[in-house]
Amino acid sequence: MSTKTLDHIVHLTPPGTVHETAEQFRQLGFNVIDGGVHADGFTANSLVILKDHAYLELISFTHPPEAYPPSSPARRARDSHKWAARAPGWIDYAFLGNGSLTAPNRISDVINGRRDASDAPLYVDEVPGGRTRPDGEVLKWVISAPAKKDSILPFFCGDVTDRQLRVPTKPDSNARHPSGALGIAHIRLLTSRSSLAAVSKELSVVADGAPVSRTRTEAKWSLSTLNGEHPPTLILSTPEGPEQEAFVARNSAAGIYEVGFWVGAEGKEGSVTTPFGKIVWVSHV
Structure with missing residues (x-):
């Protein structure tokens, strides 16, 4: 299977600014669509859909770390989020995965199987993900993440629900940009x-x-x-x-x-x- 199909690119801004960022990208000449809140509740996004069916994910944390009680499970989860320490800007990019959580078909199995036997695994075991759209539609996917937290390798996003729900390329006007x-x-x-x-x-x-x-x-x-x-x-x-x-x-x-x-x-x-x-x-x- 191909493991070099570009899925999306992630642009992070400060907590609570996703709607402000959407307006900034509209001023830059992009058509921006509201995305929703991710399943863990820590992040929300807006989307820029492109004609090639890749997209930009404009994302921000919903709240700063201090909004969560010190030492609480929510605060620990917020602090350990993979993007918690990242400075705003272009922070990550994703290739299209296959949605499998089962070995040996997982993306992690496919890529780790290509590496030299003496090298450490490049990807860890898959985890499920998802978000709820503003219209209430629940989306589900599988994430294949690099083993190193500060890696510049892409992560993989493989749909469990229809990708069209996650990346609404229809109507065609969604991908038209000034x-x-x-x-x-x-x-x-x-x-x-x-x-x-x-x-x-x-x-x-x-x-x-x-x-x-x-x-x-x-x-x-x-x-x-x-x-x-x-x-x-x-x-x-x-x-x-x-x-x-x-x-x-x-x-x-x-x-x-x-x-x-x-x-x-x-x-x-x-x-x-x-x-x-x-x-x-x-x-x-």
Whole structure:
């Protein structure tokens, strides 16, 4: 099975700001749809659906940590959430999983089975997830997460309920954007020079293939989407200049530096930033 189909990219903002962030993305030229609250109650999201059927997840915690009683189970769960320590911005990305919780068909089994026998497992056992939409529809999925908490590898989201419920690509107007955005052109990851070879090796295991191009400072993999005419590229680079060096230092030596969007002839040009992340408009004309 393919393990390099891009599902979505996660953009985090401070607690309680999901609706404010949705408005910010509308001002940037995106059509934004309300998402709902996740099953654990800790996070809520809004969605930007793209024509290639990938999407952006605009997410924030529903409450800051201090809203929960000290030492309570809820506070411990909030503090141990995988994104609890992440700074706002582009924080994660997901490939499409298969929804299986049963060995040997789980994504974790598939990917761990590709690694060198002497290497540690790249993914841990799957866990169920879900959220409730504003209209009351309950969604269910399975998450396959990297074994290392600070990993730059993608997690996998595999639907148990119909993916159309999670990613409402219909009607077609959901994926029409004033900016002209059509799909994901690239995800650019930055990592330290000392980590480039090791991270590149792990990403090759996930993508089930070597980079389509490689230099001393960069590696690229061609990804797929469910509906894209122009496939996205996953780019792993080492930092250039003080600003990118500072980014790597802030993000535990690796992180999503920018996201590129394909646009048509009338689409936006150049680049822009959200309050916390960089966007690049890429013409395919």
